């Protein structure tokens with residue numbers, strides 16, 4: 304598959320501080336790639352370098368076959384960027400903002416299309432300063448899409464939004480992907496990545512710690528099996544894993560032996576005439592992986 308973004312061993316920093324310490328990833332055309340991570344992990348720094356806002360300190364970044372910083376003019380019109388803190392003028396109305404933006408973009412969507420994308424067609428005369436935070440983000444997103452970009456960068460597109468506003472952004476982002484647009488986003492919301500992303504990379508302290516499809520990332524987590532303690536019986540070792548007791552439950556973290564371990568537990572229970580009270584089996588979530596990485600496990 305054609306890679307439209309290739310990042311190899313990228314290093315980036317501020318003064319003597321290194322914020323990104325050797326990050327590598329590639330994004331295929333039409334893919335939705337999410338960068339996740341703890342606060343200060345280096346997501347925005349990575350994204351801004353890939354957008355070409357500044358040159359990397361070391362390593363290589365190619366976007367649509369070009370160096371996004373040195374050859375920015377060559378590819379700029381093919382990229383759409385929605386920054387964390389959009390550069391909107393508070394005194395312009397929504398309509399004026401869209402008109403001004405369209406004037407800067409080649410092959411722009413119509414005024415009406417951009418207003419409809421922003422969901423603000425009926426608020427065209429309202430000043431930007433009067434919009435809610437969520438409405439401003441939607442306007443930012445619509446502006447980023449004005450030139451029908453091939454690649455769209457979204458830095459925390461739904462931060463601070465209520466669930467309904469978030470769903471609306473997700474609908475627009477899914478629409479982009481359906482049209483074959485490549486999307487790279489950063490997010491704090493694991494659910495957002497689970498809902499939208501074809502592939503994710505989880506960053507911590509300037510490095511990518513885990514990357515892959517959501518299914519691949521979750522596969523490194525097993526399942527947690529728990530039940531309520533039994534007064535008369537010592538819980539067995541299953542799948543080679545010893546029981547842990549805490550919070551009023553007996554639990555096992557089964558990674559490679561989920562099915563075998565569960566089978567052993569059920570055979571042990573029925574062999575001893577025991578009913579396992581409150582038995583639960585829960586697969587790993589992206590949140591578990593995230594917390595594990597954030598805790599440096």
Ligand SMILES: Nc1ncnc2c1ncn2[C@@H]1O[C@H](COP(=O)(O)OP(=O)(O)OP(=O)(O)O)[C@@H](O)[C@H]1O
Pocket residue numbers: 317320322340341342343344345346347348349
């Ligand atoms: N302009 C700057 N000058 C100095 N240090 C900076 C600057 N911008 C970011 N940093 C530092 O670089 C590190 C990475 O920041 P970055 O914003 O890339 O992380 P992030 O993963 O996007 O975080 P968040 O999720 O909190 O937005 C942090 O330690 C941050 O304090």
